[in-house]
Amino acid sequence: MGLVAAFTHTLEITLPVFLMVFLGLGLKRLGWIDSHFITTASMLVFKVTMPALLFLSIIQADLSRALQPDLIGYFIGYTTVSFFLAWVWAIWRHPRVERGIFTQGAFRANNGIVGLALAAGQYGDYGLSVGGVLAGAVIVIYNVFSVFILSLYSDEVDTDFRSLIKNLARNPLILSVVFAIPVALSDIELPGWVMTSGGYLAGMSLPLGLICIGGTLSVTAFKRSSVIALDASLWKLVWVPLFGVLGALAVGIQGPALGIIFLYLGCPGAAASFVMAKAFKSNDRLAANIIVITTFASMFTLSLGLFLLKWLELV
Secondary structure (H helix, E strand, O other): OOHHHHHHHHHHHHHHHHHHHHHHHHHHHHOOOOHHHHHHHHHHHHHHHHHHHHHHHHHOOOHHHHOOHHHHHHHHHHHHHHHHHHHHHHHHHOOHHHHHHHHHHHHOEOHHHHHHHHHHHHHHHHHHHHHHHHHHHHHHHHHHHHHHHHHHOOOOOOOOHHHHHHHHHOOHHHHHHHHHHHHHHOOOOOOHHHHHHHHHHHHHHHHHHHHHHHHHOOHHHHHOOOHHHHHHHHHHHHHHHHHHHHHHHHOOOOOHHHHHHHHHHOOOEOOHHHHHHHHOOOOHHHHHHHHHHHHHHHHHHHHHHHHHHHHOOOO
């Protein structure tokens, strides 16, 4: 693929996603949407439309291609490794009180919305199905490790692993993947009206979720960014995806699978990081700064990385 063609195709994938984010930012500044709308819409995406999207994408997918044990195993394994690498770096470089927030911000990505949107834009139904399975699997890892690291460095909140297990068992995204796989494997045909209604809900998920992300961004928070936030953002957008892609190439992962690995690892920080930091009475302003920086900067890092991978004909 030539340079111009690769660059143009890359922009066709990344620009629509981030334009929806900036639309949310603009609508919030105009006063056309407010915090109450964003809270309600985000809950709708999390509990209804995103599970519908994941469920339909899996039952309509070719599971012989979507369920790739080597890919899933590598993604989960590398995510675990990236968590411990970020934690070691935090111990070496940053004050104890900020280590939990730094580690969470450095390894936790917004795969459920931004990553899935990018994977769908790049690979269509294949990206949705494979991305849906990966997102469902990694949600468990993100939540377990985030609770562990935040509770370790919090003097005010005790770890309640029983509550964590309950929350994971009731997570709508995890449940949608768990229910979708046996339906897909058994070749059960759902009624047409169910598929059509589910399609309406699923179609709302990505644009509404991206608008909500844009509505939560704060230019003021970006201006107040600290050295720790910048360091965590560098880990999230550069080192984690770079080492992840190199590791994937080393074990023989190439093509669309490598592209999805890169898009998922290079995603901006997850909005849930802020919510969890607040719940653990940690530095939620630092968590917000990391989300803002990675969201803005990922427009360039994702576009550049995808462009290079396409130019090198690896994806």
